[in-house]
Amino acid sequence: MNDKQYALKKDTEDPLKFFRNAFYHTPNEIYLDGNSLGKLPLKAKENLVTAVTEEWGKTLISSWNFHWLDRPNQIASKYARLLNLNSDEIIIGESTSIRLYQVIYALLQSKQFSNHLGTDSLQFPSDLYILEGIAKNESLEMSVISYSQENHAELKLLKKRIKDKPGIYCLSLVSYKSGYRYPLKLLNQWALKHNSIIVWDFSHAIGAITIDCKETKTLIAVGCTYKYMNGGPGSPAFLYVHKKLISLLSNPIKGWFGHRSPFTFSSQFNPSQTIERFGVGTPSILSLTAIEAGVDLILEAGIKAIEQKSISQSNYFISLIEAQLLPIGFTLETPLHPYERGSHVSISHKDAWPICQALLDEKVRGVKIIPDFRPPHFIRFGITPLYTQYIDLWDTVQQLIFIVSSNTYKNYSDDQPVVT
Numbered sequence: 140m141n142d143k144q145y146a147l148k149k150d151t152e153d154p155l156k157f158f159r160n161a162f163y164h165t166p167n168e169i170y171l172d173g174n175s176l177g178k179l180p181l182k183a184k185e186n187l188v189t190a191v192t193e194e195w196g197k198t199l200i201s202s203w204n205f206h207w208l209d210r211p212n213q214i215a216s217k218y219a220r221l222l223n224l225n226s227d228e229i230i231i232g233e234s235t236s237i238r239l240y241q242v243i244y245a246l247l248q249s250k251q252f253s254n255h256l257g258t259d260s261l262q263f264p265s266d267l268y269i270l271e272g273i274a275k276n277e278s279l280e281m282s283v284i285s286y287s288q289e290n291h292a293e294l295k296l297l298k299k300r301i302k303d304k305p306g307i308y309c310l311s312l313v314s315y316k317s318g319y320r321y322p323l324k325l326l327n328q329w330a331l332k333h334n335s336i337i338v339w340d341f342s343h344a345i346g347a348i349t350i351d352c353k354e355t356k357t358l359i360a361v362g363c364t365y366k367y368m369n370g371g372p373g374s375p376a377f378l379y380v381h382k383k384l385i386s387l388l389s390n391p392i393k394g395w396f397g398h399r400s401p402f403t404f405s406s407q408f409n410p411s412q413t414i415e416r417f418g419v420g421t422p423s424i425l426s427l428t429a430i431e432a433g434v435d436l437i438l439e440a441g442i443k444a445i446e447q448k449s450i451s452q453s454n455y456f457i458s459l460i461e462a463q464l465l466p467i468g469f470t471l472e473t474p475l476h477p478y479e480r481g482s483h484v485s486i487s488h489k490d491a492w493p494i495c496q497a498l499l500d501e502k503v504r505g506v507k508i509i510p511d512f513r514p515p516h517f518i519r520f521g522i523t524p525l526y527t528q529y530i531d532l533w534d535t536v537q538q539l540i541f542i543v544s545s546n547t548y549k550n551y552s553d554d555q556p557v558v559t
């Protein structure tokens with residue numbers, strides 16, 4: 140399994156290989172960003188051109204009635220299929236950070252759970268800031284559970300905290316640094332048993348692994364659509380709320396798109412009785428237009444097939460890392476068990492940033508490899524089965540060996556950029 144032949148054979152036999160043609164690619168470039176921005180689906184570009192030239196350009200304001208007002212619902216119903224939800228339990232729009240703020244505040248005001256807020260040290264910084272901000276504004280107690288390692292959660296500790304301090308917790312299903320995946324159903328059941336709720340952030344999980352909200356008893360989730368969903372830079376986020384909670388939660392940001400009938404221009408706020416009560420302002424139509432092609436491709440390929448390929452590719456990549464990179468100073472940071480990880484594989488090295496720069500430099504060996512760097516010493520490789528090839532993973536490992544064994548990375552500075 141640890142050779143180039145294996146990669147070539149797997150790429151030839153790959154049942155999803157034709158999906159690669161649905162994306163834009165740059166020659167001599169391997170895209171393993173893990174995964175802050177998915178690639179551009181060609182159909183997204185086509186849809187955008189139509190929205191700009193035909194809808195914005197020609198039908199102008201009447202496009203709201205003909206095309207745009209329904210577009211968020213149209214997209215939401217596709218996301219609902221992917222997550223096994225009812226389409227009236229999910230809304231698309233705003234950013235993950237806004238969605239999290241809305242729903243945590245709404246939960247606090249609903250008094251359905253005790254007002255203790257909790258998260259852990261693997262949490263994405265924006266989520267942490269949102270929770271801390273709310274805790275501070277409302278003078279609430281908040282716990283951030285700290286683990287001895289930054290690459291996985293200690294479930295015993297997490298469960299104990301939920302049991303000892305019931306309340307509203309927020310966790311990222313797949314951790315952004317290491318790719319560690321929490322046991323979704325087990326933790327939801329535990330939370331329920333201990334009068335708590337977990338608000339899940341699916342940003343690094345959606346589009347990469349199978350998520351069945353009904354089967355896993357998930358009640359609330361948020362997430363972004365620009366990673367494995369290939370929705371485009373800054374594409375709108377989603378918010379899922381289980382139907383039994385919708386009417387109990389009140390949107391703290393009372394904009395007109397959360398109104399029952401915004402176009403009556405009433406001076407009284409009368410909230411929508413549906414998930415649309417979480418609407419705020421005018422939907423970003425061009426961004427919504429861009430995200431449809433990505434979700435369509437995932438539904439067409441099937442999330443189970445995507446997940447199977449991700450497991451197989453990650454296993455191959457991890458076995459190459461173990462055999463060829465651990466001996467030269469790298470550490471594997473992603474769990475070995477497929478159901479304990481998402482679809483990115485992280486390694487660490489004391490010189491991670493200079494090594495990343497050498498990977499990005501096409502002049503090194505004629506190919507540019509794009510991972511992403513997470514300070515202080517993580518290199519993250521996103522495996523997106525719709526376009527990642529096995530041979531890309533082989534080539535990446537060979538490039539890393541070259542960069543380290545030839546000391547090439549020493550030609551690059553240690554100064555870190557703003558966006559990595």
Ligand SMILES: Cc1ncc(COP(=O)(O)O)c(C=O)c1O
Binds near residue numbers: 175235237311340342
């Ligand atoms: C896990 C996670 N949560 C939240 C965010 C923030 O999302 P947004 O910029 O849409 O608010 C990100 C962004 O990358 C993320 O990875």
